[in-house]
Amino acid sequence: MIRAGAVAWLALLVAAPLLLVLVIAFAVPDEGLPPFRLPWASEAPNESWALLTADAFFLSALARSVLLAAVTALLCVGLSYPMALGILRAQPRLRAWLLGLCVLPFAIGFVLRMGAWIGLLRDSGLVNRLLIELGLASEAWQMLYAWPALLAGMLHSYLPFALLPLYAALAARDPALEEAAADLGASPFTAFCTVTLPASAAAAGAAFLLVFIPAVGEFVVPELLGPPEALLAGRAIWQEFFQSRDWPLAAAASVALLGVLLAPIILWQRLERR
């Protein structure tokens, strides 16, 4: 029963929408509602896949997205290690509170959080006003709508996805492992590199993917904080869908993005099994 339910659930919520997107990707754009003709109902050939690779527009957007997601995921994992280890060093009673503080901002709406970054970074924002007041800058420094602002927003949005799994894995490790390393002559840094890091590699991989996968398709944060020239896959798909109303092209781009995302998941599963 439970198994049949799970299959039905997956079929309804995962397989069916995916199939829908796949069918639309091979459809032909048309006037009307919905703005396409199904592949078997149209005489005109499907052009969306050819368009996708016709010029560098989509491919470079995809490459930028993958790069941004990889950097975001790497920084999230990198920040999560000291945070998780720091929290685990605190008194057990304090740990839940510290972890709560890390996750607390996520109780606030996503748009509000991004709005806060705008308030901080815009030309007449808090940071610029402070810099000018202190005489460290003579005029506003353009921080918003740039890559660093985009990265800050991405990190802020995705950090818990890396922190929580890594914290759980590090909390479950035998604390004697690092003591053994120290006992055998390792400095704290060496012990981290040779024991803590490799012993938690699987969790770090999971944390990386948990950030990387949703981050590749992210388009709200770049829209709100990123540079206008940074066309990312998410925004490209959005534009095709809502502005050009070329649903087949948008669907084809979505399927291509999915294909790119499957590669690291399969790779990770291979590594896990080893």
Place this chain on the structure above:
Amino acid sequence: MSLRIEALHKSFGATPALRDLSLELPARSFVAILGGSGSGKSTLLRIIAGFETADAGRIMLDGQDIAPLPPRLRPCAMMFQSYALFPHLSVHENIAYGLRRAGTYQAARVRELLELVGLAGLDSRRPAQLSGGQQQRVALARALARKPPLLLLDEPLAALDAGLRAATGAELRRLQRETGTTFLMVTHDQQEALGLADLVAILHGGRVAQLGPPQQVYARPATRFVAEFLGAANIIGNHALRPENIRLGITGTVPAHVLRAGFRGETWLLECRTADGTALRVALPAGAPPPPEGSAVMLSWDVAAMVPLGA
């Protein structure tokens, strides 16, 4: 190598774990620290290894106070109760870890250590692919790799099946003799401490209650705690009397009756009550059936078997 611990004091919050503890270990000996939970025995070991800092006191290793040194600079090595083998490294690399840190790695030395603990040829296994007994021996080989003058063992046999414990204990003893390393073993098991060590230190409430050879601490317990902790001693007034030192027969000086008889394998442990109401435990060889419960018996013992106790 000589280890002298001087007036070590350690509190966790308001709770003292060690109270001005002093202890001196002779070189090349096998010493057991025996105590119940909360006796401070694990804290003592962790302070010597450097994982905890003492509030006061000195740890003199060959005339040098190692208390200010971080763990990695202390010449002693530790074998952990959980073994703490590195799960991502092979057996060979686990043992090589300390040698690599010191820059003295030689594959031959690792193979020699594997042979020493009877695991030759298992170089490439991962810890998870080994049995508990094999893991224990890898942990031992790893700790011995750099030929430490002092090896600290935290409950080295606790994680093993009862059947493996005796054989592994004998193995520890052989390795201690062969390597000439001083072994300082923490255990809560009195049989283990008495059976393996040259010297037993009984810890109680953060202090050394008694230090001496196993036969001595067993036969001449210094305090009531030691007498009761090592075997089911009878306390009569200010004296301890071992159950096996009481004779039971038709003739004797103290009339009593049997309350209960408990089978201990090698012995029967009888709980008796004398005419004046004193409870006495009496050990009988298990060859013959014990007197039935409720029956009247006569007990006797040599006055010399009564050990006077200190505070």
